[in-house]
Amino acid sequence: MSEFNKRWLAEAVRRDRADSDSRDEAAERHARGLAGDAEQRILAWAAFIAAREGLDQRLQRWRQGALWALLALLVLGLLSGFTAALAVLGDSQVPVNVIWVLGSLLGINLLLLLIWLLSFSVNAQGGSLGRLWYVITVAIQKRIQHNSSAAAITQAFNALTAQAGLSRWWLSVVSHLSWLCIMLGVFAGLMLALALRSYVFVWETTILPTSVFVGLVESLGALPGLLGFATPPADAIVSSGSPTPAMLAEQNDVARRAWASWLSGCVLVYGILPRLLLSVWCWLRLGLGLRRIRLQTQTLAWVALATRLVPDSEKAGVTDPAPAAAPIFKRRARQGRPGEARLLVGLEIASDLPWPPAGLADGVQTHLVDSRQQREYVLEQLNLDPPRKLLLACSAAQSPDRGSLHWLAEAASQTPSVAVWLMGAERADSERLAIWRQSLLDMGIAQPAIYDANEQALAWLGETS
């Protein structure tokens, strides 16, 4: 399958499935198993689905139908050109008006060629015979082949070629090829008639001077002349212009051959050659363009599938499993008689909290603890002289961590009468507050000994009982 056909198939598969939102797990697995970028994997995905659902064969049938339609169009062109030439030349009973014949044989062709050329400047696509072929192809799909996916296949072809700006070129290829066949038919008809019949060539005018015709015939004959086609000499042209029965009978074979040669040359050079060259040129443009067509995997049409086939992030799993349950630090309340001190110790208190807090009872000592030295110093002091009351203040806005809880448990172990004050609780979020409370309860601090209101905490410290 050619590169373009693969993409055409993929596009058709997507459009065929447009209504179903469900994913095709099997196809996706298949595609993910292959190497390649997003587009390659999408193509594999499409090929997988198409093979399973017979879409590839339907696409093949579509192409065959299209080919038959094209052949029919071309054969029709050959035949119509052929009969047109015979009809225009007529039987040899009457002299042939050579200019009139040439105009009839080439006129429409050249007019439509001009329109095709103009279509470039007005941003139309041109190629009306191409559209005819399209209509026939679609009709074959609908009425003869009963192709259930024909609409998807057709639209996929249209969309892909339109996206790459190739619609014009395939329309043009069909159009030029058809005209080429028509002109070949014309040429064949012309040859046959000239070979088997004896024509007398004349030209007529009512108002134009003879020199116009001499100039016209000679200039038209210049190009075919390069290919070896004869042009009637000037005097023969002049003599063909005033046909009297005597002259007609007298028109010598040389002049007639020259006219026949001139006529065939003109049909070949102005009818066949341009269409032939344009067919080849458009064919090349189309071929090159089709080879360059890529699925736009980043657009809405494909992005969901593309990110599933080629994820931009993936989980690589746990590389180092979690340790056993985290330790809980328990307070081991110290027995024995404490001293007389009342102590307020703030752990990791942020600078925006008031320290020392206002409203402290007389005789209360305060400590701030943050660094290792401070932690060790305060623990040592507590150990040496256990206070009568110890209020441990924490910043409720911060997250409790093992280090803080460990130190708090150590400090709380130094004396029987301990309470914890969650400073700034009114500004902390409720989830964090709940975590603090739970951790403190786990540590062995009783629920009533956890304060979040400043007054209550300080009042507890001030109580003498």
Add this chain to the structure above:
Amino acid sequence: MATNKEILQAVTEPLRVTVAGHTNTGKTSLLRTLTRDARFGEVSGRPGTTRHVEAARLLVSGKVLLELYDTPGIEEPIDLLALLTEQAGKSGNEDGRTRIRRFLDSDPAKDRYEQEAKVLRQLMKSDAAFYVLDARDPVLAKHRDELEILRLCGVPLLPLLNFVADPAAREAEWRDALAGLGLHAIVRFDTVTPTQDGERLLYGKLANLLDAHSDTLNALIASHAEDARQRHHSALSLIADLLIGVAALQQRVSSLDAKVLDKASATLNDRVREREQTCVERLLSLYRFYPDDLETAALPLVEGRWQQDLFDPYTLQTMGLKVGGGAAAGAAAGVGIDLMVGGMTLGMATAVGALLGGGLQTLRHYGSSLMGLISGEKILRIDDNILRALAARQCQLLKALETRGHAAQHKIIAADAAETVFAGQRLPSALRQAQANPDWASARPSFDFEDRRQQAVDELVQELADSQSNHSDNQ
């Protein structure tokens, strides 16, 4: 792109980056946001939610460029640093890595400091580390000790200020402290509401630290920027497709009797609601949010649904829109009634335009409308202002999705009034064409040579993009 491809080919080993930090600062959230995967790991307000090391990979075109490792939080840095110092003992001038290795081999690393050991072990294997910190926290001794320990691993550290958008953030304090520790490259990155270029800045700073890998990181930046651009375009396509489809919706009624109208307009409105919901779901999935994640989501959605009904007059009122008058506006809210032959009320110019553009299809439609006129049928369409409201709502959702990190869990108060789209002007011609083409209600494969519906959608995407850029210009 060619250079990007070459870079990709040149990458043999992915860049390994460890995400470290104190407990509960948003490490897993950072991974969620960077991988755009709201299902990565577990996130909660509880400290120590992540206690293992988990990896995620970032790929470009199927190639792994970056491996990110989510690690447990460091919880006892003060005691750990003390231990490290103690272990170093008399050994004199050892380098940090030797000290860390000795610690990792010692017993405490398997016991009390097992969690910290996991972080350090991972860090030793990495090319760099993000040090995630909660900028709302005060700078404490434990943070300094933690950075001291991490620095011993000899891996470039990039501090990342999380929650920096919070009014309580102490950015200056942190910057000062980090500078004191010799860390001058710092990046602000809110894991929950990252700014649009947050990721680019993050990787850019990392590229500065890791000169040898800067190509890889730049390739990642370029690829992500392109993805974001395409995603935005895809989202606008979804919205445009919705609007075209809704504009094309029609319901025929035999009379303007209130009962008949009510029933028909209810049917029509239901079809619109259904389509809007489908579009919402597709937008969510495009931005990789899951509808069931959205129960607590920062969107004006509840369980992936808009809280306010589109046809609720209040909804429209908040957007400064009114559902227009017309003969039976009271009976059929949100529905425009085409009393004339189908589409003719859209204005002569539209009708002619649609005829020129729509060719045979439209002509057929006009034919059937004429039949309708004779038999007394009327056509109900969706009101223009409903289309405006629909456009505004989807654009609002898109904006919310684009600025929402995949770690977001909390509610954000949704701005009540969405920015208006197409307000105070005629509807774009693409929409007016859709109103005249009832078969554009859904995109089915057709044999038409040109997909004019698609052309209209593309045109509307352009209009939406323009209107958005106008809005941002005005701001």
